Amino acid sequence: MYKPFRYLCDIHPIRAAKKHAGTMSQDHSKKRANLRDVAKAAGVSVATVSRVMNAPKTVSQQTREKVEAAMTALRWRPSAAARAINSGRSRFVGALVPTLDNAIFARFLSHLESGLNLHGLSLVVATTGGDPKVETEKAHTLLDIGAEGFVLSGISQDPALLDLIDHMQIATIVTSFFDPNYVLPTIGYDNAEASRIALAHLEGQGHRDIAVIHGPKSLNDRTRARLQGLGDHHPDSALTFYETPLSTRGGCDAADMVLQQARRPTAILCLSDVLAAGAMSELQRQGIGVPDDISVMGIDDLPSSETLYPALTTVHLPVASMGTAAADALALWVEKGEKPAPRRFGPELALRASTRRVS
Amino acid sequence: MYKPFRYLCDIHPIRAAKKHAGTMSQDHSKKRANLRDVAKAAGVSVATVSRVMNAPKTVSQQTREKVEAAMTALRWRPSAAARAINSGRSRFVGALVPTLDNAIFARFLSHLESGLNLHGLSLVVATTGGDPKVETEKAHTLLDIGAEGFVLSGISQDPALLDLIDHMQIATIVTSFFDPNYVLPTIGYDNAEASRIALAHLEGQGHRDIAVIHGPKSLNDRTRARLQGLGDHHPDSALTFYETPLSTRGGCDAADMVLQQARRPTAILCLSDVLAAGAMSELQRQGIGVPDDISVMGIDDLPSSETLYPALTTVHLPVASMGTAAADALALWVEKGEKPAPRRFGPELALRASTRRVS
DNA sequence: TCTCTTTATGTAACTAGTTACATCACTCTT
DNA sequence: AAGAGTGATGTAACTAGTTACATAAAGAGA
Known part of the structure; x- marks a missing residue:
């Protein structure tokens, strides 16, 4: 396991290092490679490896290739947690829907998801069963696991949720509902x-x-x-x-x-x-x-x-376009900090065979 | 903003501290409170605050109350990212399903989700559109955002996904399918x-x-x-x-x-x-x-x-019990490291009115 | 009174990344 | 040839938590 040397002074030789010696079995159980492992393997510093990820043009071609080879060899993937801790970015948002059992939400979510993916965001779905308390509860859970934004269905009844959204300043869009005067932007139909x-x-x-x-x-x-x-x-x-x-x-x-x-x-x-x-x-x-x-x-x-x-x-009800619009709006809000304007989609009559004129 | 003093020796007075002085505006834009803020407010150390969360009985009642009051006052919630970086735990798993548009997956997921919630795990849903390449892609994304386990639907066609699962040693259960000889545990119907x-x-x-x-x-x-x-x-x-x-x-x-x-x-x-x-x-x-x-x-x-x-x-097809069983099995695997045994659910004839005997 | 525990708490090392700043080797001016 | 500018890279501080270890105080037994 990696052991950095931070304390160079010898006047106060503070406890040098933990002895992990007993559990050392570097041979095969090398766990998941981290950035330091990659740096060591490539013979560069951690900063250089980080740069290869985040600003490739500032690294010379030669070094970049060495680092990339090391990444591949160690099958390294950056840890989202570690990245989130620094940047505050987790790159996913949460959707709170009453149920998946109704096809209307399923359709909406599938469009929402593909729209978000286009912006490099992932979607986490949580179902509330239509209970505002559960909705607030799940919103907390989503926030705890790092969600950067919310998509709600309809106007919540629980003031605690609005309070949470307000306090955390978290990007939140309300869908399946349209009311231009609501505190949060609504993107939906009337x-x-x-x-x-x-x-x-x-x-x-x-x-x-x-x-x-x-x-x-x-x-x-x-x-x-x-x-x-x-x-x-x-x-x-x-x-x-x-x-x-x-x-x-x-x-x-x-x-x-x-x-x-x-x-x-x-x-x-x-x-x-x-x-x-x-x-x-x-x-x-x-x-x-x-x-x-x-x-x-x-x-x-x-x-x-x-x-x-x-x-x-x-x-x-244009749930498909609503899903796409909600995705675009939320992505813009999360990425650029621009709070979107409310948007209304018009319902339209779909005239088919189950109704007929009576005298 | 918090500023720790790490370097106590004065022989090599390494660059003391960045000057954030200019951006100091602690008055209102105090952002999200962190553990150090809570510790300071409660007049205790960070370790004590952490203990209140993870081992409450080792903290005296009096201190615990002080800390809890500070948590409430600052509306502090632990950051999942920071926790994940230490413990490797994110407390959520990912499900990869072909689509949400088919009620059968929606039903399955709703039971899977409530089952996981019972074990303190959240569910992240990703749709693959039935494309194995997309499935592998989304599995990577889920892993990147910290998923601790996977629920797959059916046996994947992409060897890269199996390779990923094997390499990452990530708990993975295959559902909607039963084959006791498959490399991964299958929990499903035949x-x-x-x-x-x-x-x-x-x-x-x-x-x-x-x-x-x-x-x-x-x-x-x-x-x-x-x-x-x-x-x-x-x-x-x-x-x-x-x-x-x-x-x-x-x-x-x-x-x-x-x-x-x-x-x-x-x-x-x-x-x-x-x-x-x-x-x-x-x-x-x-x-x-x-x-x-x-x-x-x-x-x-x-x-x-x-x-x-x-x-x-x-x-x-008993998708409801399958969802619950998959949740239990995956939770056990993720929490205790016990790889579950394959489990088979028997399909049953649902005799209703759309078929009839012919001579 | 002096140790020997036990209990509560603090200090700082640790996790895996990002990034400000320092540094070094060059080239380009003048 | 000295000084300035540029590009590539390294060092270590930083994020928000957890936790090993140290230490302090209080009570028990000698």
Whole structure:
């Protein structure tokens, strides 16, 4: 093991060196090579090796080749921890998402990740289960392992998280949500507008009796914003609300509830595509034709929604571009310190086969 | 900023200290507090602060309280990088998965993550797009940022990755695959058995003319293993193979191909549930009844497969228990150095409504 | 009272990198 | 030929923690 000699004076011959002698077995268990090993092997100083990594042009070609040969021979890779301790850079950011079980987050993350990779950043994903306490907890963990920035989904409910972000001055972008006045930059779509588009489509087709199926309101600002968007409906419209777990199973159960009502609606608006998928299959199971007997509509536009039978009419949320934009914005913030401006992506109607005009 | 005095001898008064004086503005821009700041605030040495973290019982109650108060006051959190540099511990592991777009990996990861959290480990997810070169690349990145272990999906094709794992002696578990003789411990299900179960079910129902829809063979050992499992079919059975992209869209397209053949099979076996979902909807779109005209079967048992219409008969793969088991095994390996034994999870038939007996 | 522990705490070496500054060998001026 | 400028390289201080060892004080046994 390496042993540097720091104390050259002999007036106070402070304890010279630990005796590692007993555990010395340099033969094969040489562990991972470090920068000093490389320097020794190449016959140069540690600074020169470091320069080969960080400023190659300041090192002569000859020396550089020697050092590079030594690096290869020892299979040396710089330790991120040691580098982080100096530069404060870890080159990764953390994303906090409620779940991976919903394809919408999976899609978003895959675009976020590739976008970040383009900027030389890695992505660490943590799931929160939608619990703000867990979110704060995981944010701490991410910070502890060295994350340089955060990507959040929706506006957090826990003030402790905002406090942490503020105190640590850590670059943080909020996605899946748009609010230009929020303390943190939001890069996302307007959830209220998405549901407004959906409702307008159904009302435009003549539907006036609409069942609305949605996921849990509590702790989910996206769901709440979507519900809010329905506030301003046609004066003759009657909306009935059904809350259910956010899964296809939940969609089935809610649809079953809808059918048990005395008065059957002409359309079901699901505030999430997974709910719509469940609802449609339940309707079919009970012999109700979609869209002949009841129109069904979703919001999200999952990749699989297009290939359902019938193909699901839904509101397309540009999660892919949102992921890329969030990656670019966060990279800029982390690298250059430029806090990005909020950015809004417009939802769009994806008209397919699961809704139809009624008299 | 803190300034240690290391050189006590005055014979060689080596350059005393850098002059940071100019940038001194300790008032508000005090950045993140470090251990020395805490020690100073508490009026103790750095070692004592460190002990409060790592061996609280060796510190007197009184001192401990003082230190804890200082930690809180300065909102100090230990730097993972600095800790890692000493202990070599970063407390996170990396998972390399082909994609997040397939619910099967999302489910696996969510269980893997919660399992690891129980052991005090965090999970970093990297997607490879199924490309072995990218996988090796990302493994390097993970290692560089300090990952202590890997979870791979399927047997990698790139020898460079195995070489890296071997050289770095990094704890690595292979999942979604079972082979007790592989160099690395595999914790997963037998993919060949899964397809064998599926085929046996269809043949048991009297199907002899079966179309097999599967994802890309190249670079995907799971698909290959599943195809292999079909080798040993009933002597009278005729299997026709259709390769297509692994998505619901791919499933639709392949089903369309099947229907274009002169001779229509009595059953379609999809080697993945997403393909089955696409295939079923395409059949319905073309007016073919499932299971009345054609039986459709999948493999995976995604959460949504149960709520398709008709409910998909498939082979259940225990990804949840696999995730938990992989987490436990990897934690044990990382923490205690105990290399785990391979572990096999049995796939099971999930009999539902999309298949039926034929004469 | 003098050692002999035990307990609590401090000092400084240590981890693996980066980097400010020093130094040396050159070449280019004048 | 002296001085200045340039390029390449080395020395050791520096980052934020952990930890071996030293040491101080207090209580126990002789």
